[in-house]
Amino acid sequence: xxxxxxxxxxxxxxxxxxxxxxxxxxxxxxxxxxxxxxxxxxxxxxxxxxxxxxxxxxxxxxxxxxxxxxxxxxxxxxxxxxxxxxxxxxxxxxxxxxxxxxxxxxxxxxxxxxxxxxxxxxxxxxxxxxxxxxxxxxxxxxxxxxxxxxxxxxxxxxxxxxxxxxxxxxxxxxxxxxxxxxxxxxxxxxxxxxxxxxxxxxxxxxxxxxxxxxxxxxxxxxxxxxxxxxxxxxxxxxxxxxxxxxxxxxxxxxxxxxxxxxxxxxxxxxxxxxxxxxxxxxxxxxxxxxxxxxxxxxxxxxxxxxxxxxxxxxxxxxxxxxxxxxxxx
Amino acid sequence: xxxxxxxxxxxxxxxxxxxxxxxxxxxxxxxxxxxxxxxxxxxxxxxxxxxxxxxxxxxxxxxxxxxxxxxxxxxxxxxxxxxxxxxxxxxxxxxxxxxxxxxxxxxxxxxxxxxxxxxxxxxxxxxxxxxxxxxxxxxxxxxxxxxxxxxxxxxxxxxxxxxxxxxxxxxxxxxxxxxxxxxxxxxxxxxxxxxxxxxxxxxxxxxxxxxxxxxxxxxxxxxxxxxxxxxxxxxxxxxxxxxxxxxxxxxxxxxxxxxxxxxxxxxxxxxxxxxxxxxxxxxxxxxxxxxxxxxxxxxxxxxxxxxxxxxxxxxxxxx
Numbered sequence: 001x002x003x004x005x006x007x008x009x010x011x012x013x014x015x016x017x018x019x020x021x022x023x024x025x026x027x028x029x030x031x032x033x034x035x036x037x038x039x040x041x042x043x044x045x046x047x048x049x050x051x052x053x054x055x056x057x058x059x060x061x062x063x064x065x066x067x068x069x070x071x072x073x074x075x076x077x078x079x080x081x082x083x084x085x086x087x088x089x090x091x092x093x094x095x096x097x098x099x100x101x102x103x104x105x106x107x108x109x110x111x112x113x114x115x116x117x118x119x120x121x122x123x124x125x126x127x128x129x130x131x132x133x134x135x136x137x138x139x140x141x142x143x144x145x146x147x148x149x150x151x152x153x154x155x156x157x158x159x160x161x162x163x164x165x166x167x168x169x170x171x172x173x174x175x176x177x178x179x180x181x182x183x184x185x186x187x188x189x190x191x192x193x194x195x196x197x198x199x200x201x202x203x204x205x206x207x208x209x210x211x212x213x214x215x216x217x218x219x220x221x222x223x224x225x226x227x228x229x230x231x232x233x234x235x236x237x238x239x240x241x242x243x244x245x246x247x248x249x250x251x252x253x254x255x256x257x258x259x260x261x262x263x264x265x266x267x268x269x270x271x272x273x274x275x276x277x278x279x280x281x282x283x284x285x286x287x288x289x290x291x292x293x294x295x296x297x298x299x300x301x302x303x304x305x306x307x308x309x310x311x312x313x314x315x316x317x318x319x320x321x322x323x324x325x326x327x328x329x
Numbered sequence: 330x331x332x333x334x335x336x337x338x339x340x341x342x343x344x345x346x347x348x349x350x351x352x353x354x355x356x357x358x359x360x361x362x363x364x365x366x367x368x369x370x371x372x373x374x375x376x377x378x379x380x381x382x383x384x385x386x387x388x389x390x391x392x393x394x395x396x397x398x399x400x401x402x403x404x405x406x407x408x409x410x411x412x413x414x415x416x417x418x419x420x421x422x423x424x425x426x427x428x429x430x431x432x433x434x435x436x437x438x439x440x441x442x443x444x445x446x447x448x449x450x451x452x453x454x455x456x457x458x459x460x461x462x463x464x465x466x467x468x469x470x471x472x473x474x475x476x477x478x479x480x481x482x483x484x485x486x487x488x489x490x491x492x493x494x495x496x497x498x499x500x501x502x503x504x505x506x507x508x509x510x511x512x513x514x515x516x517x518x519x520x521x522x523x524x525x526x527x528x529x530x531x532x533x534x535x536x537x538x539x540x541x542x543x544x545x546x547x548x549x550x551x552x553x554x555x556x557x558x559x560x561x562x563x564x565x566x567x568x569x570x571x572x573x574x575x576x577x578x579x580x581x582x583x584x585x586x587x588x589x590x591x592x593x594x595x596x597x598x599x600x601x602x603x604x605x606x607x608x609x610x611x612x613x614x615x616x617x618x619x620x621x622x623x624x625x626x627x628x629x630x631x632x633x634x635x636x637x638x639x640x641x642x643x644x645x646x647x648x
Binding site: 012014015018021022307309 | 349352353354356357360361362365366369370372373394395396397
């Protein structure tokens with residue numbers, strides 16, 4: 001069905017809208033696959049680049065370690081970034097993190113400062129996986145890397161020094177989609193028991209055809225065209241077709257029962273709004289536990305890019321409140 | 330992921346930073362952002378705490394460089410960078426003469442704040458009778474009343490003032506009032522209709538402050554206690570004690586003032602002082618009044634009866 005009426009996008013929150021031009025200057029438009037190398041190059045050289053070991057150690061509050069662990073079923077080894085609190089008292093938990101970047105950019109340091117904020121508050125080991133990126137590595141390479149890292153992390157709870165019952169998975173954007181897929185795989189394949197999954201503005205649906213994806217075309221951060229580029233890099237010609245695995249595109253899963261407690265947040269002014277709301281709704285309909293926050297006027301990743309905005313502070317605080325409920329046991 | 334402040338710091342004093350500052354505040358103004366986002370913008374872009382104060386409009390906002398709202402009572406320092414925005418002052422908590430980017434932040438943020446203040450808090454409560462009427466109207470929708478509260482610049486708690494021909498609604502201390510006034514109790518914005526109802530009752534107990542109508546001109550509803558119930562009895566003039574008061578008042582111009590002061594004072598001696606009379610003169614006047622009234626006003630029971638009669642007479646005069 002084609003809508004003949006023009007879709008009116010929800011307005012950006014005033015503070016976020018005012019900051020958006022500066023964000024977009026740093027964020028090159030992701031229009032086609034041939035731009036991907038240039039985008040990777042551009043990002044590593046600007047302010048969006050990764051935190052250093054020094055940044056991550058937070059003046060000695062964390063030890064910073066890289067571990068090579070086996071890939072899945074003979075895949076190449078993968079690298080895990082492991083950050084362990086040095087001063088925490090009491091039993092540690094663990095957050096297993098999959099970074100964002102539309103499946104095509106980023107590394108396992110992207111988004112980790114947010115994980116460290118939680119790690120400081122809750123006493124968590126942070127493990128962030130360096131999965132291979134599309135299009136060089138199409139599905140199922142990236143999710144298999146993530147799953148192998150999760151399995152290793154769960155098997156080595158004692159060595160890493162955390163309680164197995166306090167393992168959660170978390171990720172933002174494409175990392176949120178990978179996190180959701182990890183929870184599905186763990187459920188289906190008898191994998192690690194998870195205390196919760198934190199899906200931050202997750203990229204869940206390769207079909208990319210919701211009202212919100214059309215409403216926000218050309219607007220904000222990660223619009224439908226960029227989303228198309230990311231999914232096509234991962235799935236090739238299969239994107240949007242009938243044969244896409246839920247482990248690539250979790251919205252394709254018909255059975256959302258039996259998942260760990262789920263947190264989902266998303267902005268009202270972003271491509272992923274409708275698919276994220278639908279995912280939470282379907283978890284409830286399947287008898288599951290989910291908490292959903294839709295932040296009015298938020299664009300994709302707003303809280304990371306404009307952390308001082310009132311809406312960003314509230315969004316971060318809501319995640320921490322959920323973590324209290326999941327981890328304070 | 331790095332943020333806007335870092336981005337601006339990197340740009341520093343070049344033309345790009347100035348343009349970015351201008352665009353940022355223009356965008357806030359266009360989106361009709363409130364004062365908090367504007368002050369937060371100044372703090373974040375300047376990478377230091379910023380505060381906006383306007384004593385006249387009871388505005389005080391302070392935001393840290395991290396964007397967190399955190400008021401501090403300590404007085405602003407003279408050396409801080411500042412700009413005025415009408416009656417308001419915007420300050421960056423940083424010492425020294427502002428550099429070009431800081432000057433631009435101050436100028437644009439102050440101008441944006443001024444636009445909001447003029448729009449949202451520009452008029453004193455008295456100058457907006459329509460909003461005041463709306464906010465005390467319990468039948469008006471809640472969001473409309475809350476909106477009126479913002480137009481009037483009210484804090485979370487406010488109170489109604491009933492003047493003989495005017496409604497006022499405000500937060501903060503009671504201002505000087507022109508004549509008879511009833512002050513309602515402090516209430517949340519949506520509970521102001523009740524504050525208004527109480528203020529109107531209090532107004533009926535307020536006197537002109539003349540010999541004909543002696544008594545306090547300003548009455549607080551919260552201080553009336555059970556006396557407020559008297560406002561609900563029908564025709565107060567029908568009460569025999571009110572008739573007796575009228576009868577007595579015809580005998581001498583000083584009668585009502587003397588009786589009111591006696592009823593309101595802690596002792597006859599205090600009443601004499603207040604009335605600037607010799608103690609024995611007051612004694613003589615009261616004896617005369619008691620003969621006309623038909624009861625002793627000096628013993629407790631009679632004093633209460635006198636107070637009630639005076640209150641009922643005032644209610645009758647101010648229906």
